[in-house]
Amino acid sequence: MEQLSGLDAAFVHQDSARTPMHVTAALIYDATNSTLTLPLVERLVRTRLLSEALFQRKLHRVAMDFDTPYWVPAGDIEWSYHLKSNRIPVGGTWESFQEILQNEHSRRMNLQKPLWQLSLITGLNGIPDLPPECQVLILKAHHAAIDGISLARLLARLHGMETANQSGGQWQSSQPNQWDIWSRANLHSLNRQLKLAETMGKLLPGLMRARETRHNAPELPPPLRNRARFNDQVSARRSVGVLLISRADIEHIKRQVRRVTYNDITSAVIAGGLRKYLQKKGELPSGSLAAGMPISLRSSADEPSGSNRIATMSVGLGTELEDPVERLRRIHRYAVAGKKAISALGTGTIMDISDSIAPPVLAEGIRTLAWASRVAPVPVPFHTMISNVPGPEGDQQLDGAPLLACLGLGPVRDNMGLFHTISSTSSRFSISFNACRKLMTNADDYLTCLESALNDLLEAASTLR
Structure with a gap:
């Protein structure tokens, strides 16, 4: 019997009509010479993906959520539910x-x-900078079942990219009986109290080490911790937008600025877009906003399951800086400091925190903190999320249809109403965003700000020698 981790279960308990907790990947293909069909997609799922745990299991929740849910065999696939088609109007x-x-x-x-x-x-059809005829394959998966690295591996396998650690075996688990469920629930309830005490003993020294890393970078002003526009209660409606960027433009910026990463550059575009958007709203703060950036805690020894093994580091965005190149270099230094802080805290300790608290309590605690920050000056850890989900490497195709772009959308929740996803293919990078419609009424306005920020960064980088 396999149970969800505390972090995976927290995604289940946070899921609601207002805050669905799934992730979405959209793959754009050139359909000029080869077209995809539903029977073909079904065949690819059967031959390439069906052995993956995501496709083999489903949730079994414990009564009254007294313990974390279990993974149980999914049974026969209901293809009419899992596989659908849609057509964009003429x-x-x-x-x-x-x-x-x-x-x-x-x-x-x-x-x-x-x-x-x-x-x-x-x-x-007829989209600038794309072939005349295109198709899109959209994959939705619940965040309890998959994280960004697992999703990237899944997409690679869909395109026939097999490696030793990707092949995996058939996922297997048994259906739990009620006696096992309740006996384990009582045991876990006791063990969590013991584990929490142990975790706190490791957490406090880790926090001191993490604090010391910040003291080693005194030139970095601490990001703001007060609420901004997107730290509010979210509604069920969403605003979605996608910016495609040629790899040549990103490579040009990287050559000109130097000692920065692709993630730094795309994050700088987001920071510039946020600055412009908040300026237009008259809400740009005098200090730097902060982004939460999930990073993988997986090691080479970890099993290639879909379970989340992530931590979220805080990265200042330099939104108070007018110069886009200076902002990019500042983001790089913030990111380096953030990684050092996560390393100092300890990856094992980070995962132990979520496993030491009953998932319903953890989820309710997250909701309570979100509510508290709206009625009192409670500090917020981040003002937006930026997740980097690598697309399949190299030139890829699906049954002869070349892959042009890879997009992604993450979940928003109370107190975190704007989520960005960065992805890439051999020819393009993408910045996709998902926001609460109440907090961002017009996605095109923000998309225009992102485009303007990219052009500003390109122009500023081109003047460097």
């Missing part, structure tokens, strides 16, 4: 595609069924 524009993507991502998943869905979107 003259399919980029805006029409973004609306379909928005509707797909806003729709909550059925937690009674296996936690994945695939949709094939046709009719994406």
